Amino acid sequence: MTMDQTMATVSLRINDVEHAVPADGRTTLLEVLRETLGLTGAKRGCNQGVCGACTVLLDGRPVRGCLMLAAACAGHDITTIEGLAEGNDLTPVQEAFVEHGAVQCGFCTSGMVLTATALLKETPHPNVAAARAAMSGNLCRCSGYRKIIDAVVAAGGAR
């Protein structure tokens, strides 16, 4: 990112750590995560808010990193894929994605896992219909979605 006079410093709380990062009025959250902080788990799939590969959680709700201006995220809690697992312990959603074969190329996976994490917080035991609805904003080109939906439902323990 080019530093110039218009850059201001924005304070962002990401995965429970405060970061002071340079950002101008156009800098997106995705740019800050990937380029400034090296948190590359969020992916640039379309940079247009359609594919969902850059999904992160803002106060627990899924948002598109490419559509969020970094400056607008100050004062909010941001969770990225890097903030989920503690050490080598996967979260139940991550475990379910592993067990159900919900991962192929993996480029959508960070966004999928975070969207599912947010769903399970609001709806702890989603059924298939709820899982399909919640995951419908994240594109996957490999899986056909079946195993992703099965993983989300299994992570909630419902059927």
Next chain:
Amino acid sequence: MNTYASQVGQSIPKVDVRAKVTGRAAYIADLSRPGMLHGAVLQSPHAHARILGYDTSKALAVPGVRCVLTGADFTEHFMGPFIKDEGPIAIGKVRYVGEPVAVVAADDEPTARRAARLIEVAYEELPAVLTPEEALAPGAPLVHEHLDSYVKVFDAKCEGNQFSYTELAEGDVERAFAECDIVVEGTYETQAQYHLSLEPCGALAEVDANGRVHLWSANQSVFRVQANVCESLGLPMSRLHSMTPTVGAGFGNKMEAHIQPLVVALALAAQRPVKMILSREEDFEMVRARHPFKIRIRTGARKDGTLLAREVETLLDGGAYADDSPGVLGYSLLMARGPYSIPNTRCFGRVVYTNKMRFGAFRGFGNGQVAFAGEQQIDEIAHRLGIDPLDMRLRNALRPGEPWFGGQQVNSNGLAECLEAVRERSGWKRPRPSRPGVKLGYGVSACAHVGGLLATSAIVRMLEDGTFVLNTGATDIGQGSDTVLSQICADSLRVPVANVVCATPDTDGSPYNWGTTASRVTYTTGRAVAGAAGEVVRQIKEAAAEMLTCPVDALEVRDGGFVAVTGSNTALPYGAVAGFTHWASRGPIVGAKSLIYDSPTIDPKRAVAVGLPFSRIGVFSFNALVVEVEIDEVTGKMSVTRAWSANDVGRAINPRLVEGQIEGGFVQGLGFALTEELVWDGPRLSNPTLMDYKAPGAADVPYEIHTIIVEHPEPDGPFGAKGVGEISLVGVPAAIANAAFDAMGTRLRKLPMTPERVLGAMLDDGAAD
């Protein structure tokens, strides 16, 4: 002694899955090198124009810009898998809107992109050809004036803008049609589909102090990357070190070159590492897409439903460069008879240049297009004769032992079992209550697909502690080949998968592998892995014989990684053998196996082939598919509500990964059938964004995709396995079209089957296209 269940046939998790669920897998866009610059490309605004000159001064004046290259900086070197017709950048003229004409390297990506837009190029516009018909018209402008002089790796029948003509024939088609009681004839059209690998294409190149180039890129073959870069830049292959990061899917679009040659050229010119990642729009506009087909087809049968004759003529839009087009043309003609015994068949077709982005390999490789036509005609005949369409297919299905169209031996054939399985599991046409305003229909399709082709090799090395490194050069693009090949290796060595690590493909360190394409890695590379592991077992026994002072043939290997005298209770762990070979005698154990697929496609006693670009292709997998569709009578929107896909894959090395291929291929086929289409507004692609190009999301696909794995082992496949990567996509548009006919009594002969087309067909009562 350690014992464990055989891991072939077990659905173990993918070996790379933890890196992916934690976001730590590194894709090309995630890589960085010290001092790295960022690249950007300037694209052509014209479909066809002579380049008169460049002015790069404004771009070079932008602070942070380190290097600008245009076509004037390149000498003429050409790449291409079949016809060497493509340089790394437009040189002398542009041939499609979106073609790279100049590239910039700068300190950051926004600067590079801004500078690229400041490069001025003077053009003299030329008349363009935008459709195959325009390209074939007498006196049409030539997309390539020097087609005659290009190097070609097969007997291409070139004329004007036509760069390949292929014909295959068996039997006497005209006489057979005269004997038919019923003949159906029709024309079908299929559209351009975008691969939409979720990861856009990108590359990173770095030149070291000795002048060697190190290149990482999103790819399906580090070796094709090496060949394409070196051919198009005139470099010896030994100078280029091609590697792979984690790859975010391929489906064909990363098999041949994308921007790797340009990134290498920038790194050589700037003498700094350079990374370039395409935007989604650029990826849409300059990589490649599925070929649009026009298909004229007729099929004839006796009154009892016995198929006697088929004739197929295809016309393919190849776009501006040949790429894999001759292969797609030849392969689609080889598959156009369908998986049936039709004794008299003639298939011929052409592919021509147009002033559009190149079309190339895409999951199915032309098979889905011809199946859309051919599988509808099987239904049409069945309907006219009053035969159940599933019975019609069983009656004519290629029988075990019968050769394929062209004469190749088919060694394992589970087609009939696939058809019976989908009939039973779907309750074939069991009536279901239909809601008011919704038409309900059921459709079936059947197909085969080939997996194999070309060269592959594997090296298995025993490490000092008795664990193993497997190295094949096969890029895992997400489908799971690292896992499957590890399972094949581990089972061959009788050790747990945890004792085998799969090396990352690397042209310096890996043995040659043509690529992750053509449904080939499990079958072809798996054979090499089993062979290399077998060689390791042989060497383990030889070393153990020396250690135990016994004959080699008295020894056996046992589960868990032991070698022992047959019948004895004591066994040597592999670690002891490894220590012996590393420190005492014989030297470290290395097993290698190289092979090339070698069964001929054409039996000259049965068939005539003209212009076929491959002589030896691979082994046959089979598929049968039943879909249930609902059509909204008011809007024409068609939805698939349930699907049953049975696939004869020989042997499922990892059943869950096989299911993943079947489900994923089905849904990509669903997009091809219903919503996906690249649309050109004149010469310009009008929908190069995910906002305007509709690929299926989770809510657009049935949850009920029932996968059925049928296992008719391939005699020379590893543990009996054959390919599964593409086949589940092939029959999807046809099965849905057949279900649409079942629901509304009219045929859809043009893809995609949008609500407008479905509604038009309902209103036209049979006259619609």
